[in-house]
Amino acid sequence: MNALERHRRLSAIWASEPGFRGWFSTVNHNDLGRMFLVTAFFFFLVGGLLAMLIRAQLATPHSAFAGPEIYNQIFTMHGVVMMFLFAIPTFEGLAIYLLPKILGTRDLAFPRLTAYGYWCYAFGGTMLLVSMLFGIAPDSGWFMYPPLSDAIHSPGINTDFWLIGITFVEISAIAAAVEITVSILKYRAPGMSLDKMPIFGWYALITALMILTGFPPLILGSVLLEVERAFGLPFFQADMGGDSLLWQHLFWLFGHPEVYIIFLPAAGVISTVLPVMCRTTLLGYGWIVAAAVALAFLSFGLWVHHMFTTGIPHMGLAFFSAASTLVAVPTGVQIFAWIGTMWRGRPELHLPMLHILGFFVTFVIGGLTGVMVAVVPFDWQAHDTAFITAHLHYVLFGGFVFPIFAGIYYWLPHFTGRRRFFRLGEIAFALVFVGFHVTFLAMHWVGLLGQRRRISTYTPEDGWTAINLISSVGSFILAFGIAMILLDVLLHALSAGRGRRNPWKAPSLEWAMMTPAPAYNFASLPHVTSRAPLENDPGLPLHLATGGGYLGTPRDGRRETLTVDIASGRPEMLVVYPANTRLPIVMAAITGLFFLSLLLKFYWTVPLALVGVAALAWRWVWGLGMQEDPVPQPIGCGLEVPHAAAVERGPGWWGSAFLLTANATFFGSLLFGFAFLWTVAPGWPPPEWLTPSWGALILGLVGVAAGSLGMRLAMRQNRRGAAPSMGLALALAGTLALAYGCASLMLRAPAPTEHAYGATLLVLGGYGLFHAALAALMVVFTAAQVRRGFTSRTRRSVFSITCLWTDYAGFTGSIVLLAAHLSGLSP
Amino acid sequence: MRDVVRIMLAPLLWLAAFSAVYGLQGLLCGHDVTGSIAGLPLPRVILIAAYGLAIALQCGVLAWLCRTRAAVGSRFVGFVSRATGWTGLVATIWSLFPVALLSICG
Ligand code: HEM
Ligand SMILES: [Cu+2]
Numbered sequence: 001m002n003a004l005e006r007h008r009r010l011s012a013i014w015a016s017e018p019g020f021r022g023w024f025s026t027v028n029h030n031d032l033g034r035m036f037l038v039t040a041f042f043f044f045l046v047g048g049l050l051a052m053l054i055r056a057q058l059a060t061p062h063s064a065f066a067g068p069e070i071y072n073q074i075f076t077m078h079g080v081v082m083m084f085l086f087a088i089p090t091f092e093g094l095a096i097y098l099l100p101k102i103l104g105t106r107d108l109a110f111p112r113l114t115a116y117g118y119w120c121y122a123f124g125g126t127m128l129l130v131s132m133l134f135g136i137a138p139d140s141g142w143f144m145y146p147p148l149s150d151a152i153h154s155p156g157i158n159t160d161f162w163l164i165g166i167t168f169v170e171i172s173a174i175a176a177a178v179e180i181t182v183s184i185l186k187y188r189a190p191g192m193s194l195d196k197m198p199i200f201g202w203y204a205l206i207t208a209l210m211i212l213t214g215f216p217p218l219i220l221g222s223v224l225l226e227v228e229r230a231f232g233l234p235f236f237q238a239d240m241g242g243d244s245l246l247w248q249h250l251f252w253l254f255g256h257p258e259v260y261i262i263f264l265p266a267a268g269v270i271s272t273v274l275p276v277m278c279r280t281t282l283l284g285y286g287w288i289v290a291a292a293v294a295l296a297f298l299s300f301g302l303w304v305h306h307m308f309t310t311g312i313p314h315m316g317l318a319f320f321s322a323a324s325t326l327v328a329v330p331t332g333v334q335i336f337a338w339i340g341t342m343w344r345g346r347p348e349l350h351l352p353m354l355h356i357l358g359f360f361v362t363f364v365i366g367g368l369t370g371v372m373v374a375v376v377p378f379d380w381q382a383h384d385t386a387f388i389t390a391h392l393h394y395v396l397f398g399g400f401v402f403p404i405f406a407g408i409y410y411w412l413p414h415f416t417g418r419r420r421f422f423r424l425g426e427i428a429f430a431l432v433f434v435g436f437h438v439t440f441l442a443m444h445w446v447g448l449l450g451q452r453r454r455i456s457t458y459t460p461e462d463g464w465t466a467i468n469l470i471s472s473v474g475s476f477i478l479a480f481g482i483a484m485i486l487l488d489v490l491l492h493a494l495s496a497g498r499g500r501r502n503p504w505k506a507p508s509l510e511w512a513m514m515t516p517a518p519a520y521n522f523a524s525l526p527h528v529t530s531r532a533p534l535e536n537d538p539g540l541p542l543h544l545a546t547g548g549g550y551l552g553t554p555r556d557g558r559r560e561t562l563t564v565d566i567a568s569g570r571p572e573m574l575v576v577y578p579a580n581t582r583l584p585i586v587m588a589a590i591t592g593l594f595f596l597s598l599l600l601k602f603y604w605t606v607p608l609a610l611v612g613v614a615a616l617a618w619r620w621v622w623g624l625g626m627q628e629d630p631v632p633q634p635i636g637c638g639l640e641v642p643h644a645a646a647v648e649r650g651p652g653w654w655g656s657a658f659l660l661t662a663n664a665t666f667f668g669s670l671l672f673g674f675a676f677l678w679t680v681a682p683g684w685p686p687p688e689w690l691t692p693s694w695g696a697l698i699l700g701l702v703g704v705a706a707g708s709l710g711m712r713l714a715m716r717q718n719r720r721g722a723a724p725s726m727g728l729a730l731a732l733a734g735t736l737a738l739a740y741g742c743a744s745l746m747l748r749a750p751a752p753t754e755h756a757y758g759a760t761l762l763v764l765g766g767y768g769l770f771h772a773a774l775a776a777l778m779v780v781f782t783a784a785q786v787r788r789g790f791t792s793r794t795r796r797s798v799f800s801i802t803c804l805w806t807d808y809a810g811f812t813g814s815i816v817l818l819a820a821h822l823s824g825l826s827p
Numbered sequence: 828m829r830d831v832v833r834i835m836l837a838p839l840l841w842l843a844a845f846s847a848v849y850g851l852q853g854l855l856c857g858h859d860v861t862g863s864i865a866g867l868p869l870p871r872v873i874l875i876a877a878y879g880l881a882i883a884l885q886c887g888v889l890a891w892l893c894r895t896r897a898a899v900g901s902r903f904v905g906f907v908s909r910a911t912g913w914t915g916l917v918a919t920i921w922s923l924f925p926v927a928l929l930s931i932c933g
Contacts, residue, residue, distance in 0.1 A: 185831070194830060195903030286903055290834075290910035297838030298918060301845045313932050315852055318925035323845070326921055330914075567830045567900045675850070679857035 001553070003545045006523050009554040014106075014519035016580055025580040027111035028519050032118050033097025034415070039122060040089040045486075046129070047081035050074050052479055055439070059472035061460045071456035072139035073158070077132055079142030080162065083258065084169055085125045087400055088211075091265040092117070092176040094407065095204045099180065101510035102198050104189025104528060106521050106561040109182040109651050111577050112584050112620065117175035119588030124168035127596070131161040138162035141454060143251050144225070146236040146244045151229040160599055163226040168595045170215050174662055177211035180204055182654045186563040186572075189509065190550060192528040193569040198508050199282060202289050203268025206296045210261050212658060213300070216666035218254035220673070221247055224763070230601070233752050233759035235673075241756035243681035245310060246673055252303035253669065260299040262396065264292060266403035267334060270356055273410045274338055276506045277353040278345025281532065284337040291330035291337075298327045308379045317376050324374035331367060335360075350504075351425045355406035358433050362398025366391060369444070384454075387447030390440045397436060405432075405485065410504065412492060417515035419499030424488040431481030438474025442467045501541065507532030512541045524552030524636065525562060528569070550636045562635060563644070563651070574633040575644045575651060578623065587616040618781060621652070625790030650797035653804065660808050667812050670767065674760050674819065686757035688750040690824035696748075700741020700817045704810035706734030707775065711803040714782070721793050728783045731806055735776040738813045742768035745820050761820050768809075768816040775809035778802045830900060833908045837888050837915025841922075844881035848923055851877055856932035874926040881923060885916040 001009075016026035026032065053074050057065045066074060096114055100107055108114055131137045138158050140149040149159045184205040188197065224235045225247065234240035236247050275282045282288065304312060304320040338360075347353060369391040373379045382388060413419060446467040451458065458464055502511040512534050513521055524547045530536050537543075547553065550571070551560050559577040564570060594609035596602075630643035644650045678684060707730075714727025746765035752758040782802045785791055791798060854860075855870040862869040889912040896905040 185828070193901060195901050286906045287910070290907045290914070293834055293907070293911050294838060294914040294918075297835070297842055297914075300842055301918075301922065313852070313856060313930075315925050315929045315931055316849060318929050319845070319849055319922055322924060323918070323922040326918055566828050567904070676853075679853055 001547065003523065003547075006545070006547055006552070006554065007518065010520040010523060011518060013554055013557055014559055016519065022580075024585050025582045027115045027578065027580060027584065029096050029100055029108050029111065029114060030517055030519055030521075032114045033093050033095075035118055036089055036093025036096055036121070039118075039125070040086050040093055041486075043081050043085040043089070043125060047078055047086055048479060048482060050078035050081065052475065054078060055472040055475040057456060058458075058468050060469065061458050061462070061465050063457050066456070068456045069139070070135070072141075072454075073132070073135070073137040075454055076139050076141055076162075077128070077137050080128065080138065080166070082396075083142060083262075084166055085121075085128070087262045087396070088173055089121055090404060091207065091262070092121075092173065092180075094265065094269075094404075095180050095208075096176065098411070098510060099183055099201065099204060100187070101513065101517065101521055102200055102508055103184065103187060104192060104509045104522065104526050104533075105183075105187045106525070107187075107559070107577055108179050109187055110179050110655060112581065113175050113179050113655075115584035116588055117172035117179070119585045120175070120591060121169055121172035123588055123592040124165050124172070124595075127165040127168065127592075127599075128161060131158070131165070136161070143255065144247075145251075146225060146228075146247050149225065150236060150244075151232075157599070160226065160229065163222045163229070164595050164599045167219055167222045167226075168592065170219055171591070173211050173215055174659070177208040177215075177662070178655055178658045180208040181212065181658045182651065184208070185566050186651070186654060187561065187575075188564050188569060189526050189528045190562060190564055190571045191526075191569050192564070194567055195285075196528055196531050196569070198531065199271045199285060199288060200268040203264050203271070203292060206292050207261055207264045207268075210257050210264070210296050210299070212662040213665045214254050214257035214261060216254075216662050217250045217669040220666055220669045221250035221254075224250075224673070226598070227759075227763070230598070231753070233762065234754075234756050235677075235759055237756075238682055240754065241677065241681055241683040241686055242759075243677055243756075245307070245680070246676055248307050248310065249303070249676065250669060250673065252306040253300075255306065256303045257296075257299045259395065260295060263399040264296070266359075266400045266407075267292070269403045269407040269410075270338060270359065271334075272508070273352050273406050274356055275341055275345065276410075276504050277350060277356065278342050278347045280341060280345030281507075282337070283340040283344060284333075285531070287333055288337050291333040294330040295327060295334075298323060298330065302327065305374055305379075308376050309383050321374055321376050325371060328367065328371055335364070350409075351420075351429065352406040352410040354426065354429045355402045355409065358429065359398055359402035359406070362394055362402060362436065366394025366398050370395060382447065384452055385447035386443045386451045386453055389453045390443035390447060393436075393440050393443075397440075405429075408489065411510075412489065413499050413503050414510060414515050414517070416493050416496070417498060418492060418496035419503060420488075420492055421496050422488065422491065424484060424491070428481045428484035428488060431477055431484065433481075435474050435476070435478030435481055439471050439478055440474075442471035442474065446471070502534070507535035509533055512544060514541075514545075520559075522549065523547060524549030526550075527637070547636075550639070552636050562641065571635065571639060571641050573642050573644045573647055573650075574635060583616065583620060587613065587620070590616060614777065621781070622785075624652075625785055625788065626795060627789055629792055629794040645797060646794045647797060648800055650801075652797060652801050656801050656804050660804065663808070664812075667767065667815075670764065671815070671819070674764070677756050677760065678823075681756065683755070684757070686750070686755040688755075689757070689826065690745075690748060690750060690761060690820055692821045692824040693744065693748060696741045696744040697817055697821050700738050701814055703734045703737025703739075703741060703772075704814045707731050707738060707806045707810050708734070708803075710734055711779075711799070711806045715796070715799045715803060718786075718791060718796055718799055719793060724786060724791075724799075725783070728779055728786070731802075732776060732779045732783075735772050735779060735806060735809060738809065739769055739772035739776065741817055742766075742772060742813060745817065749820075757823075761823075764816045764820060768813040771805075771809040772813055775802075775806045778805050830904045833892070833899065833904060834911055836908070837885060837892070837912040838918070840884060840888060841915040841918045844877075844884070844919055845922055848874065848877050848881065848926065852926075852931065868931075870931050871926075874931070878923050878926045881919050882916070885912075885919045888912060889916055 016022035057063050227233050228235050234242045236242045236244045301323045305324045446464050451464050523545045526549050561575050563572050590612040597605040630646050632640045710727050710731030714724035717724040742765045749761035750758040752762040860870050864872050892912040899905050
């Protein structure tokens with residue numbers, strides 16, 4: 001088979017449906033990555049437009065441009081759109097498009113999940129846009145503090161759009177994070193051990209892990225606040241045992257890591273692009289990885305620095321002030337590694353490099369003002385002034401937008417296969433750079449003069465007029481620059497001439513394929529022996545195109561790829577991907593129905609939507625079953641590996657494990673909330689404690705044991721070749737008993753609308769009940785698979801997945817039951 | 828997975844210790860713990876003991892990382908895990924230092 005023939009056969013296997021219909025059924029990371037990026041940039045424009053409205057309003061005193069109600073919506077939506085609908089999805093899109101190419105494989109771990117995540121993002125974002133068109137957008141600031149955002153002070157539907165819409169969008173972040181984590185750990189080219197992984201892979205891995213542990217507190221906060229608004233459970237009302245500070249803790253437990261979730265991928269782009277621009281290799285690879293890991297962890301210990309002015313005891317303040325100054329160290333290590341790289345190489349001022357220089361200047365200034373506000377006494381002066389907004393834009397624009405522009409210009413030839421012919425981009429960069437600094441330097445200044453953030457107007461006597469005007473003029477220059485970049489990219493995509501492959505002479509694998517990338521990426525998978533595969537072997541692209549690597553022979557119309565051992569990169573199993581399907585978009589739509597029903601208070605459609613999601617999820621995994629035992633598969637180069645259906649821990653197990661990591665953070669935050677309210681909130685002790693029921697407690701705990709034992713028994717029976725019915729029956733009985741224990745706790749919780757104690761017990765019980773029911777459903781699913789002959793001694797992966805989920809339900813369920821009953825004993 | 832966990836161990840321990848000491852401080856203040864041991868106020872003694880324990884644990888982890896470095900798959904993982912091990916130790920000493928000096932509640 002020659003290269004062209006192979007290309008035709010692979011394309012036929014991997015292609016999405018032709019025309020726009022393909023958008024709805026594609027599961028390919030090439031398509032979905034592009035769709036993510038285009039949508040995210042659409043939202044960047046929306047957010048930018050809102051920023052222009054803000055600056056138009058603030059340009060002059062006594063502005064009559066927008067009243068305070070509308071202005072509140074404008075700045076809130078600006079922040080929300082930029083953070084949730086632009087920055088995070090841009091990372092997701094870039095990672096989804098690039099990772100399989102950089103890692104030398106054909107697609108991400110769970111293609112249908114990629115599509116589901118995209119559609120959740122698109123639908124959730126649309127919900128927020130619609131709210132804006134109707135003038136009922138969220139208006140309590142992007143961090144939505146209660147009591148301002150509770151039902152008493154914000155009675156309209158505005159806040160609900162935020163709580164429900166953002167939670168919907170977060171699903172896509174969690175989905176993408178699970179996907180990215182598993183892909184980086186398992187879906188790499190053979191031979192690519194951890195130390196040979198391109199640096200972008202490390203950054204993306206760390207970011208994805210941070211999303212898995214950073215977003216759940218926010219999701220919890222949103223759930224609690226929405227439940228308070230809709231049903232009156234007083235989690236944040238101080239007079240009823242709640243505490244509005246709980247929201248601030250939960251929000252910033254997410255919010256500070258979020259800043260690094262935004263910065264780290266950008267740093268990954270810089271670490272990839274900078275060495276190529278300087279014609280050298282990255283200095284201190286190991287140091288950078290260590291610094292990124294350190295940064296990720298430290299960033300979880302900083303959240304209280306957003307709450308320095310809330311009356312927290314001195315010692316608490318000092319902990320977080322110390323930790324906040326500490327992050328400067330790993331950030332510094334990265335910056336010095338980059339400077340060292342430039343020093344060692346010969347920097348060439350291509351357009352991506354200009355944006356990287358823009359990043360350096362801007363981000364370093366942002367970092368310095370950051371250290372300033374980490375010092376408590378200074379923060380007390382600057383808190384909630386325009387100085388803070390200026391600081392955060394230096395970090396976000398400098399640390400994210402400039403690097404992303406660098407990345408876009410760097411990978412543009414890869415996206416399109418063309419080369420630039422205008423110099424429009426250089427002028428645009430100059431405008432953006434100048435415009436940005438004029439706008440936000442001025443805002444530092446006016447902030448120090450006392451201008452608070454989020455004010456819709458001021459008087460001439462305040463003395464801020466000239467500076468604000470300068471700032472607004474700057475922002476319009478900035479907007480003009482961004483519009484030019486957009487134009488440049490469009491012109492490039494539509495009309496530039498064909499370019500040659502790998503125009504930057506980059507060393508990494510994404511340039512070892514034709515551009516624009518074919519749906520299957522690599523005609524055969526490379527064997528990686530160094531961190532710069534393309535540099536060491538310039539003949540690699542040809543070698544791969546002619547089928548010299550792994551999986552070079554298309555067979556049976558299957559989309560195939562390999563997974564590897566995490567540390568060593570030794571080939572481990574053969575994965576066959578599902579093909580195009582509309583299941584993800586339908587499932588996202590039904591998920592949307594669930595959220596929409598909550599929003600519009602159509603409570604009778606809520607259970608319908610839940611049943612719909614469950615049924616679709618059932619179909620989703622059912623289709624993976626096989627009737628016969630797969631034999632070991634030849635993968636070329638004289639190797640054979642088992643099929644993914646014939647191992648103990650298949651891709652589904654890994655996906656579940658990381659999803660449960662996120663879930664466990666959610667649960668941990670819930671326990672934190674319980675402990676926080678109990679020890680800190682003013683309105684305690686509650687008027688009435690739970691009356692413990694020994695029957696329900698013991699039944700529940702016995703159920704936990706039975707569930708775990710039952711699943712283990714079922715696995716043993718299956719391994720011996722016997723029918724696992726005994727074990728599954730025991731597991732089912734156990735999970736149902738646990739469900740009963742939790743349901744009874746919910747019913748016995750003392751008056752949940754009267755005091756936060758009862759409300760918390762209700763939510764804890766609900767959490768336990770939901771997971772017990774889910775585990776029961778999975779046991780039933782396993783039994784159905786057994787009956788249909790989808791399992792055997794070899795095809796056993798469904799058991800380990802179900803076991804994981806029953807164990808998790810049991811673990812959290814017993815904590816729920818014990819915590820609730822112990823609290824009942826406390827008086 | 829072992830290698831990845833090795834890299835994350837020390838910072839994870841720092842995070843746990845940091846949260847635990849912060850929580851402990853909250854508890855001590857929330858429950859108005861008083862009394863004294865050897866002339867020092869009881870809450871201070873408890874907090875400093877926790878601080879010492881956290882540092883000891885970090886030292887233990889770091890020692891373990893250095894001792895077993897020959898056993899890991901690659902020199903790279905050995906290097907990065909020792910670097911994060913030092914990070915954990917330094918971060919523990921620096922960020923929890925206030926327990927020794929500052930007023931505990933208020
Ligand atoms: C395109 C250029 C941008 C301009 C001219 C701009 C301008 C502004 C201004 C003037 C405010 C203050 C509103 C007030 O206090 O009344 C603001 C707030 C904010 N901006 Fe931007 N911004 C830009 C880009 C971004 C980007 C890229 C991000 C994030 C990735 C971002 C995130 C935020 C956030 C989170 C707030 C706080 C919103 C709130 O107080 O609720 N902005 N922006
Ligand atoms: Cu922060």
